[in-house]
Amino acid sequence: MRRGSNFSISNKKINPESPVRRSSSKVDMGTKTNKEKPPVRRSSSTTDNLQKRYPSTSHVEKYLQHYADALRLPTGFLKTIVKGYKSIDSRLWLMENSSSMKTRDGHRAKIDAQLKHIKREDGHSRWAELTQTVDFHVKMSARCFIPTKFWLVNDPGPSVGPQRFAVAWGSHDDVKTERTIALDMMNRVRLDTDQIPLARQLRKIEKRVREEAPRLMSANKVVTVILCTQGRQTDEYGNEGSAVMKDLVDSLEALSKLPVKIVVRLCADDEKAIELFNKIDDKFNSVDVLDDYWGEAMEVHLHNPWLTYGLGIQRLREAGLTSSLIGQLDEKAFNADDIYKFCQEFFIGEKEVDLPHPQNSLDAFMRGLDRLLKNEKLQWNPVKKKLTPWIDMKQLERQFRPRQQSIPQQQQYSGNGGQQNRRPDAPAKEVPTSSQDLTLVQIIQRWSHKAPDNKRLNTLQELLCTVPSVFPPTNTKVEPHDYFGKVPNFSEEAFSGNSGDDLNQLLKRAVRKMKFFTHPDKLPEDLTDNQTLLFKTIWDVIQEQEADTLQK
Structure with a gap:
């Protein structure tokens, strides 16, 4: 929908990823300050003014259907989308606008009109990647009237515009102007600040949501908070370090205890940032950590290669409109019951x-x-x-x-x-770990090395896919522990049919996830000697084969 078009539904197909025509004139950004209303939509009573403020539920559902069709999503999925919409009181996008977002390791999508071809374009800044994502959600918020506030981590200054701007926050009649301001604001932001005080801004959000928590809980509503960052954190003075990162985790933990749904949209491939937010994803059930579209598709493919990860799924996860089940697609291999529910x-x-x-x-x-x-x-x-x-x-x-x-x-x-x-496919590699005649070292060697001479390591994909075969209860030489259930279980099918750089990219993703859970510093302190030996050997073997396979 072009800027300035009316709010009615047309039969014309829309491309939800198409660029919006920008206004050639500067938009008056007003004099908004930090002393504005909390980023939580007030309860809609039955007064005439509030009835005029919001479109009817049926009106919104028609727009959601129109949008789902444009994203080529199944018609049956509308029920989940509408359920997600009804559960949201409001949304808040907290967007990092530091100088780190100028780094040109971002990706943008070049999309044809019907989403039949999506090309990844490399070499863009992280902010350019984020801008394409936010442009989509600004338009969706306007079309579907999802009250959304966009909040920059750093104040851009009065010459640029407000630190906070909103779409569908006021009256139904204001939405076109709000959309124009939001889209233009994303292009006006200057990335000239080194400070990244994410925790400070999260605490402000937490304070405001806490004030509204009783009303939200009584209405069975949540505030969806979407944190967009490259992952590195400083305090307001630019200091870094473990204490600063702990402050970020603590602020997210405090926020997660309120009626919120948190989405983290990472805008970088930094290993330390990914490791930190993987910890957060693992620790808090209310947090969904997302990579860009291509990275997230690989994560899902490693566990559930039977599914095509369409762009529509990514966009709705970013919007906070999907269920917790869909949020687990990149975390585990779905069993029969999960697949049926999906x-x-x-x-x-x-x-x-x-x-x-x-x-x-x-x-x-x-x-x-x-x-x-x-x-x-x-x-x-x-x-x-x-x-x-x-x-x-x-x-x-x-x-x-x-x-x-x-x-x-x-x-x-x-x-x-x-x-x-x-004829059945070749059977998966089986490691006879249950034999009472084998020692633990022999069981591990059966997993790590090629038979019969045990002189060469198995391929990296074989090692990654068969790690669970050396865990109890199959391996009777090692005591059970809950931590074994956290180690990723990759599908052999995820690597079949791939070669060259495509295979290497999948292997890098899988190794990253496996090393996150098997790193010696991440292991529980109560492991037995046998458990410790097993994890140490897995770590050493995968490290060695990774170097041989991916770092030649």
């Missing part, structure tokens, strides 16, 4: 469709899912770099059906509602 939520919603549970009848589930997919548009797959269905049915079946080396023929879903006979 399909119900993503494709069916309020449709009267009977989709059998895969644990009751896998064939019936696959046939039902295949029928649903035939009604959906193909999606740009950022990992495979082509259009693919939302679900790769063959990969999904390989996840469900155990590979049976002893059976020469097996029934497999053919993709057309029927079955076909085929």
Whole structure:
């Protein structure tokens, strides 16, 4: 929708990622100061003034549907989107505008009109990457009337504009002006401040949300806080260090205890920043940490390669409009029940469709899912770099059906509602760790080295995918511990069909996640000697093979 168009729905298809035509004249930014209303929308009573302020629920739902269609999302997903919208009292984007955001390691998307091709453009500044993301959400906030405040970490000064600006915060009639100010403001910001006092601003937000907490809880509403940062933190004087980073974690922890949903949108590939926010993601259930579209797609692919991570999913996660289940796609391999719930939520919603549970009848589930997919548009797959269905049915079946080396023929879903006979794929590498005749060292060696001479390490992808095979209960030589359940479990299918730089990028992502949980400094203090030996060996072996594979 171009700036200045009316607020009605048209039949014309929109490209939600298209650039907005900028105003050639400067917009009067007003005289807003920090002494403004809290970033929490007040309760909407039944007074005439407030009825005029907000469009009706049915009006908003039509806009959400229009937007979901433009993002090529399944029609059944609208129920989840509307549920997310109704749960939000308001949103607050806290955006880092420090000099660190000038670093040119960012990525922007070049998108065709129908989202059928999405090219990654490298060499942009981190702020340029963030601006493209925020432009999308400014337009979405305006079209769907989602009360949203945008809050810069550093005051840009009166010559540039206000530190805080909003969209859909006032009356229905103000939204076009608010959108114009927000979009122009993102282009006017100067990145000339070294300080990055994220914790200080988060404490201000926490104080204001805390004041509204009783009302929010009684209304069953949340404030969605989207923190956009390259990850490095200073205090207001520019000091860095462990105490400053602890202050950031503490401020996020205090905020997470309130009725909020927190999304962290990282704008850099800095290893230390990623490690810090991975800790935060692991520690707080109310926090969803997101990379850029391509990085997040690889994270999801490593655990759930049967899913095409469409741009629409990324955008709705950034908006805080998805469920906690979808937020786990980049954290774990979905089991049968997770996949069933995902399909119900993503494709069916309020449709009267009977989709059998895969644990009751896998064939019936696959046939039902295949029928649903035939009604959906193909999606740009950022990992495979082509259009693919939302679900790769063959990969999904390989996840469900155990590979049976002893059976020469097996029934497999053919993709057309029927079955076909085929030879099973080569079985996954099995590590016979349960043998009572093997020592712990021998069990680990079976995992790490190629048989029969045990002179060469297994490939990096083999090592990464089979780490869980040396954990209890399969490995009876090591005592159980809850920490084993936190170590990532990567799908073998995630690496199949990839080669060259594409494979290396996936391996780098997987190694980063594995090293995060197996680093000697991250391990629990109550590990036994056997547990410590196991984790140390995993760390050493993967370090060695990473250097040989990725650092040649």
